Amino acid sequence: xxxTPSPERTAKSTPTRRIPLVIGAVLVGAVVGYIGVSSLKRPxxxxxxxxxxxxxxxxxxxxAHGEVxxxxxxxxxxxxxxxxxxxxxxQPKKLSDFRGKTVLVNLWATWCVPCRREMPALDxxxxxxxxxxxxxxxxxxxxxxxxxxxxxxxxxxxxxxxxFSDQKAxxxxxxxxxxxxxxxxxxxxxxxKGCEIANIAGPAEWASDDAITxxxxxxxxxxxxx
Numbered sequence: 001x002x003x004t005p006s007p008e009r010t011a012k013s014t015p016t017r018r019i020p021l022v023i024g025a026v027l028v029g030a031v032v033g034y035i036g037v038s039s040l041k042r043p044x045x046x047x048x049x050x051x052x053x054x055x056x057x058x059x060x061x062x063x064a065h066g067e068v069x070x071x072x073x074x075x076x077x078x079x080x081x082x083x084x085x086x087x088x089x090x091q092p093k094k095l096s097d098f099r100g101k102t103v104l105v106n107l108w109a110t111w112c113v114p115c116r117r118e119m120p121a122l123d124x125x126x127x128x129x130x131x132x133x134x135x136x137x138x139x140x141x142x143x144x145x146x147x148x149x150x151x152x153x154x155x156x157x158x159x160x161x162x163x164f165s166d167q168k169a170x171x172x173x174x175x176x177x178x179x180x181x182x183x184x185x186x187x188x189x190x191x192x193k194g195c196e197i198a199n200i201a202g203p204a205e206w207a208s209d210d211a212i213t214x215x216x217x218x219x220x221x222x223x224x225x226x
Contacts, residue, residue: 050077050195057197060217064198066210071189071198078196080105080188081174085139088163095194098135102197102219103190104206106138107172110148112184114203123158124207125215134219136161136206141169141184192220 057073064071083095083105095105106122108115119138126136138161140149146167153163166172175181180188182201189197197218205211 046077047079047195048077049193050074050079050191053077053191053193053195053197056191056218056220060197060214063210063214063217067205067208068200068211068214070202070204071200071214073198074196078178080180080190080194080196081178082194083139083171083174085164085166085171093164095137095190098137098190099194100192101132102134102192102215104134104136104187104215105190106136106185106187107141107175107181108138108185109140109142110152111142115185116152118185118203118206119153119156119158119161121204121206121208121211123160125211126160126162128207128212129215129219130160133221134215137164138162139171140165141167141172143167143169189215189218191218 054074054077057075061073064073080095085093087093095103104122104125106118108119110116122136122138130136140163142149142165146165149165150163153159153161172181172184172186175186175188180186180196180199185203186199186201187204188199191197
């Protein structure tokens, strides 16, 4: 059942209608507001530089079952926006800083119950697969009280994930604008060139055998020449 936003996450405008989300996804308020169908911008015809990501998506599609059955594989070559956020030290980071790695970009917030429940699995995934070829980039989009998400991770003993944040929630807006963010949590699997492989609206059991098998098949070694 969708979570009701608190006053600090009240929408700035009223859309024509709401888009139904997958079970467990939470409709986003705050800076981004509720999302109407008419507000989504679909990707353009495609970026030929990302043809390889679509080919990879087709290859691993049979593995999208069980705990990761909700993954939507890329069908159009799409270069993601160069998402901008900050690291744990408040230093600027961009998605392009992770070129050469397969990246699972995840957007989360402490007010999002499914997000909080998903974080231990993401932390475990980073422990199992994180390294020179793969990284979980979980970006917090709380717009108030920057200590709250840090304290949540500390209290839950989630120490394997790097801490990334965007207090303006612009990363959500950027993904929303290309139709890749419909609610919270949202995740996008990105190849070493910054191209979309797959996305999911809602939580997933990222530490499950199903997820690990799929992600191992998606990871391209850094030595592959990216």
